Amino acid sequence: MQMIRKLGLAAALAGGLTAPALAADVDLYHDKANWQDAYTKVLGEAPASTEAVPYADTSSYQAAVRASLRTSSAPGIFTWWSGYRMKDLVDAGLVADVSDLWKKYTDAGLYSPSLASAYTFDGKIYGIPNLVAYWAVFYNKKVFADNGIEPPKTWEELTAAAEKLKAAGITPFGATVEGRWPAFIWFQEFLVRQDPDLYNRLMNGEAKYTDPEVEQVFKTWKDWIDKGYFTDPSISFGTAGTNAMASEFAKGDLAMILVGTWYAATLQEAGMSPDDIGIFIMPNQKADMGPAVIFETGPLLLAANSGQAEDAMKVADYWMSAPAQQTWVDAQDFPPVNKDVKAKSELIANLVTEINDGGYTQINRFWEATPTPIAEAAVDELGGFMLQPDTYPQVMENLQALAEKTWAAQK
Amino acid sequence: MSGTASAALAGGAAATTPTARPFSQRMVPYLYVLPAVAFVGLFLLYPMVVTLWQSFTSFDGITDPVFNGLDNYVELFADPNFLLSLRNTLIWTVASVIFPVTLGLVFALAINGIRGSGFFKTSVYLPATISAAAVGILFTFVFDPGNGVINAFLEAVGLGALKQRWLFESPLNTFAMIGAYTWQQTGLNMMLFLVGLQGLPTEPLEAAKLDGCSPWRLTRQIVIPMLAPYIVIATLLAVVNGFKVFDLIWVMTQGGPSRSSETLAVTMYREAFILFRLGYSAAIAVIISIAAIAFSYFYMRSVVRQETQI
Numbered sequence: 035m036q037m038i039r040k041l042g043l044a045a046a047l048a049g050g051l052t053a054p055a056l057a058a059d060v061d062l063y064h065d066k067a068n069w070q071d072a073y074t075k076v077l078g079e080a081p082a083s084t085e086a087v088p089y090a091d092t093s094s095y096q097a098a099v100r101a102s103l104r105t106s107s108a109p110g111i112f113t114w115w116s117g118y119r120m121k122d123l124v125d126a127g128l129v130a131d132v133s134d135l136w137k138k139y140t141d142a143g144l145y146s147p148s149l150a151s152a153y154t155f156d157g158k159i160y161g162i163p164n165l166v167a168y169w170a171v172f173y174n175k176k177v178f179a180d181n182g183i184e185p186p187k188t189w190e191e192l193t194a195a196a197e198k199l200k201a202a203g204i205t206p207f208g209a210t211v212e213g214r215w216p217a218f219i220w221f222q223e224f225l226v227r228q229d230p231d232l233y234n235r236l237m238n239g240e241a242k243y244t245d246p247e248v249e250q251v252f253k254t255w256k257d258w259i260d261k262g263y264f265t266d267p268s269i270s271f272g273t274a275g276t277n278a279m280a281s282e283f284a285k286g287d288l289a290m291i292l293v294g295t296w297y298a299a300t301l302q303e304a305g306m307s308p309d310d311i312g313i314f315i316m317p318n319q320k321a322d323m324g325p326a327v328i329f330e331t332g333p334l335l336l337a338a339n340s341g342q343a344e345d346a347m348k349v350a351d352y353w354m355s356a357p358a359q360q361t362w363v364d365a366q367d368f369p370p371v372n373k374d375v376k377a378k379s380e381l382i383a384n385l386v387t388e389i390n391d392g393g394y395t396q397i398n399r400f401w402e403a404t405p406t407p408i409a410e411a412a413v414d415e416l417g418g419f420m421l422q423p424d425t426y427p428q429v430m431e432n433l434q435a436l437a438e439k440t441w442a443a444q445k
Numbered sequence: 446m447s448g449t450a451s452a453a454l455a456g457g458a459a460a461t462t463p464t465a466r467p468f469s470q471r472m473v474p475y476l477y478v479l480p481a482v483a484f485v486g487l488f489l490l491y492p493m494v495v496t497l498w499q500s501f502t503s504f505d506g507i508t509d510p511v512f513n514g515l516d517n518y519v520e521l522f523a524d525p526n527f528l529l530s531l532r533n534t535l536i537w538t539v540a541s542v543i544f545p546v547t548l549g550l551v552f553a554l555a556i557n558g559i560r561g562s563g564f565f566k567t568s569v570y571l572p573a574t575i576s577a578a579a580v581g582i583l584f585t586f587v588f589d590p591g592n593g594v595i596n597a598f599l600e601a602v603g604l605g606a607l608k609q610r611w612l613f614e615s616p617l618n619t620f621a622m623i624g625a626y627t628w629q630q631t632g633l634n635m636m637l638f639l640v641g642l643q644g645l646p647t648e649p650l651e652a653a654k655l656d657g658c659s660p661w662r663l664t665r666q667i668v669i670p671m672l673a674p675y676i677v678i679a680t681l682l683a684v685v686n687g688f689k690v691f692d693l694i695w696v697m698t699q700g701g702p703s704r705s706s707e708t709l710a711v712t713m714y715r716e717a718f719i720l721f722r723l724g725y726s727a728a729i730a731v732i733i734s735i736a737a738i739a740f741s742y743f744y745m746r747s748v749v750r751q752e753t754q755i
Binding site: 093094096097100101103104122123126128211213214266267268269270276278406407410414415417418421 | 505592704720
């Protein structure tokens with residue numbers, strides 16, 4: 035009995051020792067456990083004491099944050115998703131308006147106002163950038179050099195490269211349905227490369243998934259599948275455990291992977307040296323179309339009802355400043371968003387220069403650009419198409435039925 | 446004298462009647478059960494009532510729920526994905542009884558009393574100590590179409606034509622996951638049956654042996670009927686677990702591709718935590734609960750009836 039009491043006392047003491055000595059002024063909740071060190075590094079210099087609180091699982095994170103947002107115990111700052119994925123929080127008045135903060139930085143010429151579009155609703159801005167990534171094609175430099183291929187500038191050069199690689203026994207492009215969501219990658223890209231305006235109209239419910247232009251997208255996609263330009267759609271991508279796509283890329287059996295710039299770290303983990311990885315933005319199908327790039331952005335949002343709201347605004351101001359952003363970019367190798375900040379790697383630096391100097395239109399990616407019920411169900415339909423490409427007429431019908439149901443519920 | 450005695454007896458009886466005890470004393474037993482009742486009430490009954498209420502509402506978790514009557518249930522039964530999910534759940538339920546329970550019983554009967562069976566017992570039981578999520582990750586490696594053990598083995602023995610995209614074709618993916626589930630659950634059932642076997646009275650078994658009963662007949666007509674209570678428990682647990690299977694599927698396929706391997710629990714999770722349709726997902730939760738409770742009730746009733754007939 036005495037032993038049990040002693041153990042209980044020891045446990046209580048240990049519990050007391052592990053509890054934080056002082057609560058922070060601001061909590062920053064996030065679901066990106068492997069970014070915790072980077073957050074801690076940046077927030078160490080914040081004007082109010084700020085603690086990053088990681089959640090291991092995205093779904094429980096979302097549920098916990100949503101449940102807290104109506105109360106004063108909501109975290110001062112939390113990471114979220116842009117576009118339609120934050121719209122319901124904005125509509126319910128749970129997120130603070132940070133338009134004034136943006137004005138300070140855009141007036142100083144430090145931020146591009148177009149970046150805020152992914153967090154803007156009815157002319158007001160409700161988020162600051164946490165992650166920005168561009169969707170481009172990683173290529174194995176050695177494979178390109180061995181086969182006499184240069185990064186393609188036109189659609190014809192792109193298809194010629196694919197043909198050449200295929201003939202050499204190398205799979206040109208990676209594509210998979212593993213983890214569900216990757217099924218949207220090629221759909222959004224084919225749409226944007228064929229007609230960016232069509233992409234925008236489709237995302238906003240102004241075009242139909244059964245339109246002939248969308249059918250053309252599926253036909254191009256199916257043509258590439260039939261020609262053997264893609265990996266088997268069941269190839270692992272690292273969403274669950276194994277990552278056959280990255281290892282085939284590293285071995286030189288696969289030449290190109292279309293994905294967000296954050297995938298560079300995964301490729302390096304698979305054994306690629308940074309010097310062997312190249313990147314290019316997919317060319318448009320027609321040469322006279324303006325340059326465009328798909329981007330992805332995840333915001334930091336400020337909870338409107340939080341008891342930490344005042345301090346959170348100060349931390350948000352600091353977060354957007356050059357010193358904080360430089361620390362963040364150095365830790366993560368993300369494309370810089372503050373114009374006083376330098377990219378960490380040459381790969382990202384060159385890409386950002388090309389996008390900024392080349393006058394690229396930046397297009398928000400599918401996952402956030404269309405209402406969540408459509409995006410979530412669409413990846414299942416698109417995955418079905420990738421596994422059985424002949425089913426595309428049915429997939430188009432299903433997607434349109436889904437879109438009509440969702441848009442009807444939104445009005 | 447007798448009057449006094451009876452009065453004393455009556456007085457004694459009155460003194461021991463519960464109603465005559467002080468209130469505080471009568472409350473004591475209730476105080477003992479109060480923590481358990483409060484716990485069950487707060488963490489089981491209250492959420493059940495709230496879930497039932499939410500199933501009649503449209504609720505996104507951030508604005509107030511709006512009562513919408515039976516709309517969620519009407520939508521459910523018109524949704525082809527729900528019906529597919531129901532079909533998969535039934536496959537899981539039946540398979541979780543057929544495979545892990547039967548295999549567990551067969552293994553227990555085969556190794557019971559055999560010297561040196563410890564190694565086999567440990568090997569079969571070990572997977573039960575791993576979490577379902579870890580089993581899921583392990584088997585995504587096993588079923589990997591490119592480098593997985595199964596396809597590599599088929600290739601090595603010259604059966605390359607039989608290679609499959611195990612987790613990407615329906616209904617093959619459901620059966621592949623049931624295989625992983627069987628690997629994990631068989632040991633647990635085996636141990637349950639071994640405990641049962643070791644507790645059986647030896648007299649009837651010895652008597653049957655003396656009467657020249659063959660081992661097969663002994664097993665079929667004496668051992669298995671005597672194990673009935675254990676079989677009932679194992680079957681009931683298997684059905685209930687089969688009904689609510691979630692973690693393994695979520696890790697291995699997330700219900701895909703194209704929602705083809707979703708079960709009711711996966712559909713419920715997806716509606717609740719990805720699409721934040723909490724009212725709709727509560728309706729699915731209610732259906733799962735009703736089905737599991739109804740099955741348990743009728744199954745137990747029929748078992749009890751059989752027992753009383755015996």
